[in-house]
Amino acid sequence: MSRRCPEPDSGIESISADEHELETSCEESAGCAEELPAGAGSSGSGSGSPSSSSSSSSEDDSDTEESDTRRSDEEQEKKESQPVCNESDGADCLPHCEHCRKENAQREQVTPRRLSGGQYLMKLDAEGTYECSVTGLIFEVTKAVTINYSLLSWSKYAGLVEPPWVVGGPLFDVRCEVPSALTSIAFPHSLCLGDGGSHPAFKVLHIKGAGAAIEPSTDFSASHVRWLVSSLSPVGPLIRSEEPLLYHGAVILYKAIDDDPSLLFRVYVATNNDSFIKDISRAVKHSKKKFIKIDKPPVCQKLLQNGKRYRLICEPEAEITPEEIEFVDGSLLKLKSYIEVYFEKPDDFTLSLVELDSDAVVWKAKLRESDWIHYDQNKNEQTRIPSSVKRRKSTNSFSEEEKHCSKKQRSNNYTDGIKSGSLLTDRQLMVIAKLFGVEWKEIAIECLQMEMKDIQQIQANEDEVNIQKFLMLSKWRDREQSNGTAQALCNSLREKVSYEIVQALEGFLAE
Numbered sequence: 001m002s003r004r005c006p007e008p009d010s011g012i013e014s015i016s017a018d019e020h021e022l023e024t025s026c027e028e029s030a031g032c033a034e035e036l037p038a039g040a041g042s043s044g045s046g047s048g049s050p051s052s053s054s055s056s057s058s059e060d061d062s063d064t065e066e067s068d069t070r071r072s073d074e075e076q077e078k079k080e081s082q083p084v085c086n087e088s089d090g091a092d093c094l095p096h097c098e099h100c101r102k103e104n105a106q107r108e109q110v111t112p113r114r115l116s117g118g119q120y121l122m123k124l125d126a127e128g129t130y131e132c133s134v135t136g137l138i139f140e141v142t143k144a145v146t147i148n149y150s151l152l153s154w155s156k157y158a159g160l161v162e163p164p165w166v167v168g169g170p171l172f173d174v175r176c177e178v179p180s181a182l183t184s185i186a187f188p189h190s191l192c193l194g195d196g197g198s199h200p201a202f203k204v205l206h207i208k209g210a211g212a213a214i215e216p217s218t219d220f221s222a223s224h225v226r227w228l229v230s231s232l233s234p235v236g237p238l239i240r241s242e243e244p245l246l247y248h249g250a251v252i253l254y255k256a257i258d259d260d261p262s263l264l265f266r267v268y269v270a271t272n273n274d275s276f277i278k279d280i281s282r283a284v285k286h287s288k289k290k291f292i293k294i295d296k297p298p299v300c301q302k303l304l305q306n307g308k309r310y311r312l313i314c315e316p317e318a319e320i321t322p323e324e325i326e327f328v329d330g331s332l333l334k335l336k337s338y339i340e341v342y343f344e345k346p347d348d349f350t351l352s353l354v355e356l357d358s359d360a361v362v363w364k365a366k367l368r369e370s371d372w373i374h375y376d377q378n379k380n381e382q383t384r385i386p387s388s389v390k391r392r393k394s395t396n397s398f399s400e401e402e403k404h405c406s407k408k409q410r411s412n413n414y415t416d417g418i419k420s421g422s423l424l425t426d427r428q429l430m431v432i433a434k435l436f437g438v439e440w441k442e443i444a445i446e447c448l449q450m451e452m453k454d455i456q457q458i459q460a461n462e463d464e465v466n467i468q469k470f471l472m473l474s475k476w477r478d479r480e481q482s483n484g485t486a487q488a489l490c491n492s493l494r495e496k497v498s499y500e501i502v503q504a505l506e507g508f509l510a511e
Contacts, residue, residue: 117507138186171236249300433469
């Protein structure tokens, strides 16, 4: 990180007693956490505040409620959920900008394992600083540790972000098996800070239960905001600046798929913010029409400025609604705006996004029939591929623990990775087992009506903790018989477990 974060704030609100420890640790910083009450966003700009840990899982519900036909587009969906990155750079998730000061970062890039429900799992072997090659998150750890994290939507927490603060980058929920080993997290931001002459104030919004605290960041760079971990729950960067905010932008294209010979496109103009982009993908998936994503370079070649007006131009001419837009960072808005492009007769065409006051081209792409015709011709074959066949491909990457569990439970006829009716599979149980923390025995007794003698017997026969948790869940599934489903387990655990467990179970329901 290249710069210390200025803290111009005064008159910061006092924090609650249970955060006294955070206050003490902040004394060496320029400011402490601002305590915010849970707020309710307006119907047009966001949903209400979270009320419990389980409520934060609901923001990804729409991701997991897709129909079977939409899940057949698995490969396309995976591409849509990817952050808009320039992976050739290898050092930053955001592309290098001619205005931003370049960094000489020395950190190891790690590719995480993808879990269900949009989660990532990163196993780090030693002390050091590591960057996620998918999300751009940077973790500083003091020893070997496993980190689980997922991308969240800002719109759910719109009521917690109050002026003059605005969203500065994506929102993440990060969990660590040994929280004390994770000392800092650096979040990617979507702003252009120029050559170092601007002096914004960066902080982070730390969401805790029904409210949130604005906590100080330690420093920031051209691409990241670094935060010293105080506790683990949803966190994302905020920014306050006296100068106009300039964003690294992205233009994302979708085409409607139907039997009509005409062409209909949606054009989204967004900040290069993974939470924003994921919201767009979710909105498209749950629209009444069927869409596919058109793979064109999304990154804007010129910075987007809040409040400036832009025009979308098409050659040859098409029906464009609206022709002009005023750019705003829509991260907090529940409904994402888009531009509709309509052609009565199919033809190749060029789209250009132009800044109105300068006529400068911000983004440009040539679209050809070949960009979508292959999908049109093959969509029927794609939808006929059973989802169980697709999932079976991933079984080669299972850990030794999962293979071990599969062998132990084979006699129960729950084939790993393949559904037996709606019952939870061995693979799914292992995913849940790994998400349980040290309180798993208490949860098993309180929520699943397991007996202590059963848990002690499992522990006596198996030394590996994750296998113990797996066998406990397996015993519950066997006892429940036909009711050993993801829905039944979710109903039993919902009020006591972390939101990522609920999220994973809801993800299984869509498989």
